[in-house]
Amino acid sequence: MIQTLTYRKNKTQNLILGLLGSALMVVVVISLSLGAFHIPVYNVLGVLMDTIGLGITDFSPQQSNVLLHIRLPRIVMAILVGGGLGITGAALQGLFRNPLVEPGLIGVSSGGALFAVIFIVFGSGFPVLSYFGGIGLPLFAFIGGLINTSLVYKLSSSAGKTNISLLILAGVALNALSGALIGLVIFYADDAALRNFTFWSLGDVGGANWDKVGIAFLLISGPAILVTSQFKNLNALSIGENEAFHMGVDVQKVKYILLFSSALIVGTAVSLTGTIGFVGLIVPHLIRMMFGADHRLVLAGSFLLGACLLTIADLLARTIVMPSEMPIGIITAIIGAPFFIWLIINVKKIRS
Amino acid sequence: MLQANDIHFCIRNMPIVDQASVSLAPGELTVILGPNGAGKSTLFKILSGEIPCKYGNVAYNGSPITGFSPKNLALVRAVMPQHSYLSFPFKALEVVELGLLSGGNSFRQDLVEEVMTETHTWHLKDKLYGNLSGGEKQRVQLARVLTQIWDKKPFPRYLLLDEPTSSMDIALQHHVLKIIHKIKKRNIGVLAILHDLNLAANYADKVILLKKGRILYQGAVKDVMTATNLEKIFEHPIQVFSGSEDSPIIIQSIPFIQNHLETKLA
Numbered sequence A: 001m002i003q004t005l006t007y008r009k010n011k012t013q014n015l016i017l018g019l020l021g022s023a024l025m026v027v028v029v030i031s032l033s034l035g036a037f038h039i040p041v042y043n044v045l046g047v048l049m050d051t052i053g054l055g056i057t058d059f060s061p062q063q064s065n066v067l068l069h070i071r072l073p074r075i076v077m078a079i080l081v082g083g084g085l086g087i088t089g090a091a092l093q094g095l096f097r098n099p100l101v102e103p104g105l106i107g108v109s110s111g112g113a114l115f116a117v118i119f120i121v122f123g124s125g126f127p128v129l130s131y132f133g134g135i136g137l138p139l140f141a142f143i144g145g146l147i148n149t150s151l152v153y154k155l156s157s158s159a160g161k162t163n164i165s166l167l168i169l170a171g172v173a174l175n176a177l178s179g180a181l182i183g184l185v186i187f188y189a190d191d192a193a194l195r196n197f198t199f200w201s202l203g204d205v206g207g208a209n210w211d212k213v214g215i216a217f218l219l220i221s222g223p224a225i226l227v228t229s230q231f232k233n234l235n236a237l238s239i240g241e242n243e244a245f246h247m248g249v250d251v252q253k254v255k256y257i258l259l260f261s262s263a264l265i266v267g268t269a270v271s272l273t274g275t276i277g278f279v280g281l282i283v284p285h286l287i288r289m290m291f292g293a294d295h296r297l298v299l300a301g302s303f304l305l306g307a308c309l310l311t312i313a314d315l316l317a318r319t320i321v322m323p324s325e326m327p328i329g330i331i332t333a334i335i336g337a338p339f340f341i342w343l344i345i346n347v348k349k350i351r352s
Numbered sequence B: 001m002l003q004a005n006d007i008h009f010c011i012r013n014m015p016i017v018d019q020a021s022v023s024l025a026p027g028e029l030t031v032i033l034g035p036n037g038a039g040k041s042t043l044f045k046i047l048s049g050e051i052p053c054k055y056g057n058v059a060y061n062g063s064p065i066t067g068f069s070p071k072n073l074a075l076v077r078a079v080m081p082q083h084s085y086l087s088f089p090f091k092a093l094e095v096v097e098l099g100l101l102s103g104g105n106s107f108r109q110d111l112v113e114e115v116m117t118e119t120h121t122w123h124l125k126d127k128l129y130g131n132l133s134g135g136e137k138q139r140v141q142l143a144r145v146l147t148q149i150w151d152k153k154p155f156p157r158y159l160l161l162d163e164p165t166s167s168m169d170i171a172l173q174h175h176v177l178k179i180i181h182k183i184k185k186r187n188i189g190v191l192a193i194l195h196d197l198n199l200a201a202n203y204a205d206k207v208i209l210l211k212k213g214r215i216l217y218q219g220a221v222k223d224v225m226t227a228t229n230l231e232k233i234f235e236h237p238i239q240v241f242s243g244s245e246d247s248p249i250i251i252q253s254i255p256f257i258q259n260h261l262e263t264k265l266a
Helices: A002-033 A041-051 A061-096 A108-125 A133-156 A164-187 A191-202 A210-228 A231-237 A241-246 A251-273 A279-291 A295-319 A328-351 B040-048 B070-076 B092-103 B111-118 B134-149 B170-186 B197-203 B227-234 B260-265
Strands: B002-011 B014-024 B029-033 B055-060 B077-080 B157-162 B188-193 B206-211 B214-220 B238-241 B250-253
Touching: A002 A041, A002 A061, A002 A295, A041 A061, A061 A210, A061 A231, A061 A251, A061 A279, A061 A295, A108 A133, A108 A164, A108 A191, A108 A251, A133 A164, A133 A210, A133 A251, A210 A251, A210 A295, A231 A241, A231 A251, A231 A295, A231 B092, A241 A251, A241 B077, A279 A295, A279 A328, A295 A328, B002 B040, B014 B040, B014 B055, B014 B214, B029 B040, B029 B170, B029 B197, B040 B157, B040 B188, B070 B077, B070 B092, B070 B134, B070 B157, B077 B134, B092 B111, B092 B134, B111 B134, B134 B157, B134 B170, B157 B170, B170 B188, B170 B197, B197 B250, B206 B227, B214 B227, B227 B238
Parallel strands: B029 B188, B029 B206, B077 B157, B157 B188
Antiparallel strands: B002 B014, B002 B055, B206 B214, B238 B250
């Protein structure tokens, strides 16, 4: 009986994930079509079909160029970064057993940003670092994210229990410290480094090219799959760390997997696209409110919905003030901040 | 057999549990009794493996607890905490299904339904855990931990319960102890911390009386739960009316003020 129940539940969840996936496809096609240079959906599909060897419709070389070299990479980047932030938010909320946690709040983003700035400003002084090539910046940002996350976790936990108010305080403190250190590094930067930094800090998904997308794919999809595989353990952790241990979960190992993966995902995202707030906070919430708390759905669903939302945000960013572009972080914050306020007001209701 | 020898646990050189030795046999309900701060919870946590013990040793079915992985330990014993708070909107059924985690994917089809029917929680399965009453939550948690060790295995299993009846009304308390009485027959040894002396006296097979970290008395109910012993443990006058074939044991703590009428008039 119960297995049929579970089976039916899994089937419903797969259906929901399928719908979210289809929604993402639709958003991607629309997003590919719209922009400063309009390409009709008909031609968009034509170009996409042609790349996989099924030339069925005509399109101009200009359309193909804009699509494949400008629009597609940035949209794939938005999918990877948005999905990565969504799934990281879901994983960290589950790990800290708190629905208000997001990558930015506990210092992953600011730690990643600090180390990215250090790499940009001082990196040229160390020829060794150039050995890493394009992967050096994301890796460095990952280390920064990991350091901050571990510090926040250590500061707010005693005897294996995480104190949530301490966690928020530690996050605020480390964010402030990272911000100050970023300022300090900029103070010592020379003109060339400063220019690089400015480009990076303004850098949104618009700076994407296929090389960057490749790096993002390597460093985000792997950890994202690893995080998704932990859904049962995250469900057990929702009752509490001790309870999860009693149920047979190696809690410490799960913590390390989740913190390490989150730092890698957010570090990569920050280093490639700058800090994009609120996606990691609101996306898991929307999924839970709509479809329940089972992490089997929440993790994968947060990836898909995060990808959707960031693709839409990117579309807005480059169409609202055409032909100029608005930084994508502004869009997510304008949508996200009021939602966060609503969340604070309603958190009691949600918890009960 | 769940065996603990010479457990010693200190916090800042203050002994919380002092030279305690306990053995828990399958098929028996052992109840830990003692005043607040006696070290009941600490002893409980050491036995469950939650706190590693520096001095002394704990062994499940003859194997030292240090050799168990969390997963293997979960196959041998289940633990029900005093309070469980969920931060996300899970349904009662989803909470109970968590008990299947240690068993992998090879669970019996109707296991969860059987346990939930046994604990009178099947009708709650589609409700959100957060919307349940305190007693319902505890029964759902009980169903979860029972699911973990319900099915018979070639080795005895153990169930550790920290105040399983604390937010239940009288009828539910007896109902839970009836369930515990039933599951003992599944080759399960049960250890429970209880505050209610009457429940302990009438359902337990063995009693452990703990005070200031030391086990002062342990053994069968009729030998251990005497008025003298209980008064010494709780530092309060207590009367024990020993039961017979057809009447239960009744334990009464004596009020400081004997004449209620007098205080009401005063």
